[in-house]
Structures are given as structure tokens and as C-alpha cells.
Amino acid sequence: MKYKIEKNTVQETLIIPLYARKVCSELYPNLYRDETAVRLIDEIDYDFSEAEKKSRSLMQRFGSLEVAMRQNDLAFEVRDYLKSHPNAAVVNLGCGLDSTGRSCDNGSCKIYNLDFPDVIALRNELLPAGKREESISCDLNNTEWFKEIDASGGALFFASGVFYYFLTEQVKALVQKMADAFPGGVLVFDAANRTAVKMIAKTWLKSAKIQDVGAYFAVSNAKSELSLWDSRLQVTSRGYMLGYNDLRDPSVSGFFRFLAKVGNGMMKMQIVKIGFGGRK
Template sequence: MYHIEKNTVQETLIIPLFGRKVCSEHFPELFKDPEAERICSMLDYDFAENGQKMESAVGLFGALEVAQRQYDLAWEVKEYLIKHPYAAVVNLGCGLDDTFRKCDNKACVGFNIDMPDVIKVRNEILPAGERENNLGYDLNDEHWMDEIDPSHGAVFFASGVFYYFKTEAVRKLLQKMAKKFPGGIIVFDSCNQRGAKMMTKTWLKEAGISDVGAFFSVEDKAEIEVWSNDFTSVTARSYMRGYRDIYNEVRLLHKLMIRFCDSLVKMQIIKITFK
């Protein structure tokens, strides 16, 4: 059993993992994630408090969001691998996410990148497998890009990561990636500033983020299109309905929350293709 300390980076890592486990239990016809269940069973951690929150109707919607986000990003990775089977698959801000393994075609190469203290935990709980690399870097340190061989293509994804970055930092990162990885793509989740303000009342507050206006949010993909001439295209799809529409599979309250996320919070999956 691996002990998880309360109020540490370790604890923040297991919340999305636990969300996928809860979603797997409550919506098995939509999501089945035995790996999330397996890892949670390995952890010495009192899930009771978080479990109670996630068992509520609102909490279950949060679990749905986490699982749907992984489904969406994995869909884009698999789609890219059809034409680029030997590509580098790069998880930016990976935490304890196992999307690479869910997409592995037995030919691609996986890179899981996060802060060194996070990778230390990951190496204990989710050590790198075959053709997989766990790399400890701050994403703002562009040296991580030198670890990636783009000769067979590169697909990048970031799950719940860019909310913590200032807009200017995201812009510079994407511009550098477009130069370094021609023919590659990046996909990530986003929301508008209203959504970011709502987040400040919860986990962004815990991260010490109060000046939401400076942090990354997207009202319209057109805002990103002008960032670089090295972007071939920028597309956006609904977070909860754009890849697999689960609207008719959930209860009325969750239907209303999906509509709220689409229309007022603009929860989207953004995809950028590099020239």
C-alpha cells in the first residue's frame, strides 16, 4: 500500500483518479476504468470525505466531467495514431493519468511529463511501462521538448492543466511547440472566464490563484487562431457532447448541468494542428 499524505501534492493527484473510479462504479455502461479502481485499491488513503462529496448529484457530475474529458482526449490521440502509428504521445501535466496506456497501439512511444515531485509519486504508483517515459520537468522549461523525437509525428494533450497557467505562458508554450513539432497536434480542455471564476471558489483557490483575469480561459477559439502563423487549424468541440453525446444517458439534473457547461461556461476541447 502506498501512503497518501493529506494536504499534499499527492492528494491533489488522486482526486481525478478517484473521480474516474466513482464514474466507473456509477456509470459502468458509459465508462469502465478498471485501472483507476486498481490504483485506488493500492493506496493508503481515507477516501471517505471525497467519496461523500462525489456521491452527491453535483459530485457525480464532476466525476462525469473527469471521465468524459479523458475519453475526449483519448479519442483525439487514437485518431492521430491512425495516420501516425509510431508517433510520440505526450501527456503534459500528467499527474496519475494513464491515457497513453488506453491509447497504446503497441508502436507509439509515450511521454508523461510533470513537475519532478509529481513524477516521483508517479514512479511509485504508476511506473513507466514498455515504450513509456516519465519525465520530471516544469512545462515552462522548454528543455522537455528536446526529449521528444517528432520524426514520426507527435500528439500532445493536457488534461485540466492550462487553467493554472497565465494566458501569456500558454501562448508562448504553444508558439514554441508549433515551431518545434511541425505536423503535430495538441488537444486540451478549456472554459471561459465565467467558468474560471467559478473554479476560484474551489480548487483554484486552494492553488493560491486569485487573479483569474490573468489566467487562461477561452471564450472563442478565434482568440487562439491569431496566436501563430504556424497553426494550420484551431477547432473546438463540446466537452460533454462533442465526442460522445451522453446527454440522453444521464438524469435531468445532469442534463441541465451539461447545457449550462455548453452555453454559459463554454467547456470545450480545443485542438490545434501545427503546420
């Protein structure tokens, strides 16, 4: 039996990065491997024929590399936080069918995967929670989920490809409430400037025939723009294509490295890291 993903829903957006991670695992195994994504694509009832056709185009291949690189970057941040907080809560916000939490498991952290109820129902079938792992149905904008997180050993939250679907006011309110509830915690997520976000909405989402999704949150200079939200926030950012990996692997063409520079420079595609201040 295969598990169905409904068309034209925000939840359907989880297909895009999942498929990209499979493609990237096949095209750039030196840089990225996600066996779970490869397996899950086979277990989902969804028409991948168009995605398959497109996945050979140059821009879609580059898009897949972007998705895989941001996952590597976020995983780097998770592992880095766990070095100083081995018992931390590792919280995947808008997890879809991503298994980054589990791949960073150090044997003592607590892993939480959060998404809308229908995504969590699907996740429970395909990726049932393992040891020290919980999947929680929620709307991230309703902070009821805070009480489910055991942050006694610290907390690292990450969101991959999620805040593009949030209004700027929603991201701001969420960050402020998280800073209140999780002093000493850290949030990392991918973001891009207005130009890039418009492009994401036009190309990726349109090509996946998703109509009812607005791409709202955009940021150019994270430090100066997001620090204004709250004096407690410690904001830094790194380009997500070249800020963590120089992409000098021979499997990556010179043209793709050039596009990566454009992504970092003109599109401000970045991993933003926000420390909530307070307790360490």
C-alpha cells in the same frame, strides 16, 4: 505501504480527477471505465473521507462525469491521430496518475508522461513506465523537455485539467515554442471560459482545500482567440460534454444532460485542438 500525497500543493490537484474517474467508473460503467484509477485510489495515502462524502452530492457526481467525458474526448483525439501517425509520440502533459496514453497504445507509438519531479516519483512507484513508455520529470514551462520527445513519427500532445493552473501568457508562450519545435504536431486540451474557471477555482479547488493554486487561463471562442497567437496555428474546438458523445445513455439523467448543455453553452467547456502547421 501506501504512497503519500502532500496537502496544499499543485500536485495534490491530481487527486481530484483521479478520484472522479474512480467514481465515474462505478456510476457510469457504460460510458467510462478506468480500472487503473479504481486501483490507485487504494494505494494512495490521502484522506478521501471528505471526497467520499461529497461524491454522493449531485454536483460532485456531475463533476465526475465531466472529468470522465473529457478523458474520453482526449483519448478519442489520441486514437484518431494515431490512425494517420501510428509511430507518433503520444505526450501527456501534466499527467498526474492518468493512464490515457497507455490505454490508447496501438503497439507502435511512443508514450511520454510529463509532470513535476515529485509526481513522477510517485508515478514511477504506482505506474512504472512500460514498453515504449517514458515518464519525464519537468516543469512544462521550461522547454528543456522538448529534446526528450522523439517526434520523428509525428506528435500528439494532450493536457487534461492542466492549463487552468497556467497564466494565459504561459500557455501562449508554450504553444508558440511547441509550434516551432514540433511542426505537424497537434495539441489537445480542455478549457473553459472565465465564468467556469472562476467556478472551478471556487468549488473544486476550495473543496479539496487547495489554497495556493491560481486558475488563470480561460477561453471562450478558441478559434478566434487562440488563432491570434500565431499564424501557423490551426485551431478548432468541440464542447467537451456533448461534442463527442450525446450522453443519451440511460444511466445519465435528463437533468445531467441539461447541465451538460449549460456547460457547453454558457461555460464554453471545450476540447481545444491546435494543429501546429508545417510538416504533416
